[in-house]
Amino acid sequence: MELIALRKCLADLGAKPVHERLLLRSWLGGRPLNEYVGHPKTDYPRALREALPFLEKLRNGLVRLRKKRPSSDGTCSMGLVYELQDGRMVETVWLPRGTVCVSTQVGCAVGCLFCQTGKGGLERNLQSLEICAQVVDARREGQPCKRVVLMGMGEALHNLPAVLEAIDLLGGPGFFPHKQITLSTVGSVNLFSRLLEQRVRPSVALSLHSLDPKTRSWLLPKAPEDPPLALIEAADDYARSSGWPIQYQWTLIKGVNDREEDLQHLAQALAKRKGILNLIPMNPVEGSPFEAPEDAACVAFVRRLKRAGVYSSIRKSAGSDVKAACGQLRGKLATS
Numbered sequence: 001m002e003l004i005a006l007r008k009c010l011a012d013l014g015a016k017p018v019h020e021r022l023l024l025r026s027w028l029g030g031r032p033l034n035e036y037v038g039h040p041k042t043d044y045p046r047a048l049r050e051a052l053p054f055l056e057k058l059r060n061g062l063v064r065l066r067k068k069r070p071s072s073d074g075t076c077s078m079g080l081v082y083e084l085q086d087g088r089m090v091e092t093v094w095l096p097r098g099t100v101c102v103s104t105q106v107g108c109a110v111g112c113l114f115c116q117t118g119k120g121g122l123e124r125n126l127q128s129l130e131i132c133a134q135v136v137d138a139r140r141e142g143q144p145c146k147r148v149v150l151m152g153m154g155e156a157l158h159n160l161p162a163v164l165e166a167i168d169l170l171g172g173p174g175f176f177p178h179k180q181i182t183l184s185t186v187g188s189v190n191l192f193s194r195l196l197e198q199r200v201r202p203s204v205a206l207s208l209h210s211l212d213p214k215t216r217s218w219l220l221p222k223a224p225e226d227p228p229l230a231l232i233e234a235a236d237d238y239a240r241s242s243g244w245p246i247q248y249q250w251t252l253i254k255g256v257n258d259r260e261e262d263l264q265h266l267a268q269a270l271a272k273r274k275g276i277l278n279l280i281p282m283n284p285v286e287g288s289p290f291e292a293p294e295d296a297a298c299v300a301f302v303r304r305l306k307r308a309g310v311y312s313s314i315r316k317s318a319g320s321d322v323k324a325a326c327g328q329l330r331g332k333l334a335t336s
């Protein structure tokens with residue numbers, strides 16, 4: 001269901017703005033929808049009260065848990081496969097320290113060469129309530145939810161209206177601190193201006209992977225063609241206006257973007273930026289010719305970047321043993 005349809009339904013049931021606000025609070029908090037019934041000043045109109053069981057059913061049916069895949073890598077991560085109302089599947093990952101990683105699309109059209117999700121193409125966009133439903137389910141299950149990262153299946157730019165609506169819900173009635181909502185994207189210069197116009201400004205993880213325009217378009221075939229340096233400029237402006245440092249994402253691939261020239265370009269482009277460079281050694285992807293550099297090479301790479309003034313770190317993805325790490329999601333029950 002679209003948010004606009006839910007709002008109309010509430011208005012038809014006699015809900016005033018205050019009732020809508022309270023109901024969305026309960027909805028996004030994963031709490032019973034009747035929690036504000038009986039409050040002297042804000043009690044719901046009768047028609048709305050009577051419709052609460054129907055609305056509860058509607059909320060709970062947006063995503064249905066089909067499979068849990070606990071990781072045994074010691075990080076307490078959990079991969080979850082959800083079935084949507086049309087039978088399609090998406091994946092969510094519960095990460096350590098109360099982070100929930102949600103999907104924004106079924107599949108993805110960008111087709112990054114190092115990503116399992118991109119291999120199957122795009123099936124459909126998620127609606128904002130379906131994106132939020134993954135967080136709502138985590139809350140209903142008692143999972144700690146301190147931070148949401150929109151970093152699962154999908155590219156936000158290709159489903160921007162729904163993604164922005166979901167962010168507005170999460171940072172509004174969902175009560176997440178805005179900095180604790182992280183939008184992951186291949187980015188575009190225009191996106192950063194759009195984000196500055198939003199009531200809820202999320203933090204951003206910008207997927208760079210290469211600073212050479214040709215290599216980047218090869219690795220991320222359907223990403224916008226904005227030059228990487230222009231993207232970094234726009235991202236840096238956003239970081240300075242919003243106050244949230246950018247997380248520059250760099251999947252480290254042996255022989256592709258871990259070379260001396262990559263290091264030199266990164267040092268020039270990212271020193272003194274308001275952000276951190278996350279180097280993610282590539283996770284294994286079925287049928288991919290790429291692999292991660294050896295551990296020692298990754299450590300040497302990051303050490304030299306730090307010496308060059310780039311705030312950087314190596315990020316090992318949690319959940320790789322159950323194929324729930326970065327680039328491994330594919331929304332299939334069969335994965336194990």
Ligand code: SF4
Nearest residue numbers: 108110111112115118
């Ligand atoms: S890495 Fe992200 S943008 Fe690229 S194909 Fe995978 S899901 Fe899509």
